[in-house]
Amino acid sequence: MTFDLRQLNAFVTIVSVGSLGRAAEALNVTQPALSRTVQRLEQQIGSPLFERHSKGMQLTAIGSALLPHATLLLREAENATEEINAMRGLAKGTIRVGAVGAIASLILPLAIEGVLKAWPQLTVSVMEGVWDRLAEGLVKHEIDLALSATAETPDEIEAIPDCRWQDRSNIVAATGHPLRRKRKLTLEDTMNERWAITPRGTAPYQQLQQVFRDSGLGLPNIVVETRSIIVLKSLVTRSGFLGWMPESVYDAERRARLVNVLDIPGATSVRTLTAFKRRLGILPAPAAKLLLEIRRLAARPAKW
Numbered sequence: 001m002t003f004d005l006r007q008l009n010a011f012v013t014i015v016s017v018g019s020l021g022r023a024a025e026a027l028n029v030t031q032p033a034l035s036r037t038v039q040r041l042e043q044q045i046g047s048p049l050f051e052r053h054s055k056g057m058q059l060t061a062i063g064s065a066l067l068p069h070a071t072l073l074l075r076e077a078e079n080a081t082e083e084i085n086a087m088r089g090l091a092k093g094t095i096r097v098g099a100v101g102a103i104a105s106l107i108l109p110l111a112i113e114g115v116l117k118a119w120p121q122l123t124v125s126v127m128e129g130v131w132d133r134l135a136e137g138l139v140k141h142e143i144d145l146a147l148s149a150t151a152e153t154p155d156e157i158e159a160i161p162d163c164r165w166q167d168r169s170n171i172v173a174a175t176g177h178p179l180r181r182k183r184k185l186t187l188e189d190t191m192n193e194r195w196a197i198t199p200r201g202t203a204p205y206q207q208l209q210q211v212f213r214d215s216g217l218g219l220p221n222i223v224v225e226t227r228s229i230i231v232l233k234s235l236v237t238r239s240g241f242l243g244w245m246p247e248s249v250y251d252a253e254r255r256a257r258l259v260n261v262l263d264i265p266g267a268t269s270v271r272t273l274t275a276f277k278r279r280l281g282i283l284p285a286p287a288a289k290l291l292l293e294i295r296r297l298a299a300r301p302a303k304w
Helices: 005-019 020-027 031-047 061-087 103-107 107-118 131-139 203-214 229-239 250-253 287-297
Strands: 050-053 056-059 093-101 123-128 146-147 158-172 195-197 222-223 243-244 259-261 267-276
Touching: 005 020, 005 031, 005 061, 020 031, 031 107, 031 131, 056 061, 061 287, 093 103, 093 107, 093 131, 093 287, 103 107, 103 123, 103 146, 103 243, 107 123, 123 131, 131 146, 131 158, 131 267, 146 222, 158 229, 195 203, 195 229, 203 243, 203 267, 222 229, 229 243, 229 250, 229 259, 250 259, 267 287
Parallel strands: 093 123, 093 146, 195 222, 195 243
Antiparallel strands: 050 056, 146 267, 158 243, 158 259, 158 267
């Protein structure tokens, strides 16, 4: 079966926006023309792709089966066009990358800077999120690279073994926090302080839990849970909270002497970070250029 990319694009757009009318506006075509395009695709496949009702259009089982393949074909066609046009000097390529907050705070900006110095025609699209969201983005071809801590992966995704580095997480507090006046701090001294951390189930939460567990303690007084790195850092620097963060996340605040590590024995955790890609298919050239720069940075982490 040979697919028409224009028909697949119409199909995927309708799924994305949820109705024929909004899809027609997005594609800048009339609604009857778009309806005919979808009907031709359905005739070719020999089955309806949508159930049409007053509230919009819902995928049939056949439509649901077609969607991931249609998305893949469209993205691969887009990648091929970008790469060929870039080689001919006619267009820019796009790096599509996702990263957890710790990587998005330091190594990713450094890697982007290095790539754009060598390839100024490229553009970059960044997705920041937790691992589950990044894995979904890879599978759905929303991104081509994901940067995260080592983790269990779906069958469609694999870690890139020669692109790994480590970071350390610590208990951090504002430089003027009252605990700094106490000598020989212990984890127990932090139990009743106000804490701000990412939500239960996230990697930082689990790291903190393990650090306290290793010292025979339960969790401290966690008052705020949020995925917002901006909120977490503001609570630590401005509101007297304690936090648990990778060094890369609070590097700028440390350099500005707003926040620093609390010197507590055993209150450090090391984790391994790596890059992930889809198991099948060719890594697009723009993403491959970013991966090369990340490898270079990972080989000498002391420079970050």
